[in-house]
Amino acid sequence: MQVEAHLQKIIDQEGKVHLTLIDPASQTPERAAEIALAAVEGGTDAIMIGGSTGASGTLLDETVIKIKEKVNVPTILFPGSSAGLSRYADAVFFMSLLNSRDIGYVITNQVLGAPLVYRSQIEPISMAYLIVEPGGTVGWVGDAKLIPRTKPEIAAVYALAGKYLGMHYTYLEAGSGADKPINPEMIGAVKQVLGENKLIVGGGIRDAEAAKLCASAGADMIVTGTVLEEVMDVTAKVAEIVSAIKR
Numbered sequence: 001m002q003v004e005a006h007l008q009k010i011i012d013q014e015g016k017v018h019l020t021l022i023d024p025a026s027q028t029p030e031r032a033a034e035i036a037l038a039a040v041e042g043g044t045d046a047i048m049i050g051g052s053t054g055a056s057g058t059l060l061d062e063t064v065i066k067i068k069e070k071v072n073v074p075t076i077l078f079p080g081s082s083a084g085l086s087r088y089a090d091a092v093f094f095m096s097l098l099n100s101r102d103i104g105y106v107i108t109n110q111v112l113g114a115p116l117v118y119r120s121q122i123e124p125i126s127m128a129y130l131i132v133e134p135g136g137t138v139g140w141v142g143d144a145k146l147i148p149r150t151k152p153e154i155a156a157v158y159a160l161a162g163k164y165l166g167m168h169y170t171y172l173e174a175g176s177g178a179d180k181p182i183n184p185e186m187i188g189a190v191k192q193v194l195g196e197n198k199l200i201v202g203g204g205i206r207d208a209e210a211a212k213l214c215a216s217a218g219a220d221m222i223v224t225g226t227v228l229e230e231v232m233d234v235t236a237k238v239a240e241i242v243s244a245i246k247r
């Protein structure tokens with residue numbers, strides 16, 4: 001419970017958590033570690049490591065190792081399949097894509113990955129993963145029956161089912177690089193049924209204003225990925241978003 005407890009403590013003390021997503025397929029392990037360090041200097045709370053394509057094997061292991069050499073915030077795997085696990089990470093979002101049509105993303109990858117988690121020190125954090133329109137690459141790869149942007153009630157009943165199945169976290173995903181983030185009405189409806197359970201929101205959040213909208217609507221944690229691959233000054237971008245969400 002170390003990483004989960006750590007994130008809870010940050011929520012208790014600072015209101016919200018900021019997560020930086022690094023895709024091992026987007027740059028070298030050395031560059032990934034530089035981005036992670038810059039993000040930590042900007043105030044990010046943990047580094048998520050994963051991608052929907054190609055984040056596995058030596059490249060994944062090396063990326064986790066280099067990041068851990070540079071920063072001391074938790075590293076959390078965000079696996080696209082059982083191949084997205086690395087024994088070097090601190091934790092894993094042990095997630096089920098509840099709105100997938102493909103049983104592989106609902107349970108089979110988790111079954112195949114479970115023994116590695118059991119044999120390692122990786123802390124599993126149970127999570128309901130829900131993909132909303134437009135869904136991006138992950139929506140396609142995960143064969144998601146995309147939740148319509150304008151149907152908060154559908155997202156809420158999925159979240160409720162995840163909570164009743166015992167999942168501690170719910171992740172509302174608009175897709176990496178989405179043109180707009182999940183809308184506040186949906187975030188509010190989901191957080192209302194979740195109560196104390198934690199809500200992560202990501203996809204298309206690129207500035208302070210968008211992050212603040214999501215956080216104020218009820219997101220406990222905000223994820224940024226793509227925008228940090230694009231900007232020159234990662235520290236400044238993270239600091240902008242972090243200062244907009246923390247109290």
Ligand SMILES: CC(C)=CCC/C(C)=C/CC/C(C)=C/CC/C(C)=C/COP(=O)(O)OP(=O)(O)O
Pocket residue numbers: 021023050051052053078079080081082085093094095096097105106109110113114129136137138141142176225226
């Ligand atoms: C828990 C275990 C062992 C496996 C879970 C397997 C599941 C449910 C995967 C869900 C679907 C999926 C393909 C997720 C990938 C993770 C993800 C959303 C990465 C997004 O990373 P980016 O790199 O920003 O996106 P792109 O890959 O689209 O660029």
Ligand SMILES: O=P(O)(O)OC[C@@H](O)CO
Pocket residue numbers: 021138173174175176177178201202203204205223224225226227
């Ligand atoms: O890359 P962005 O758009 O920040 O999205 C982050 C994350 O929600 C993707 O899985």
Ligand SMILES: [Mg+2]
Pocket residue numbers: 023026051052176
């Ligand atoms: Mg990517």
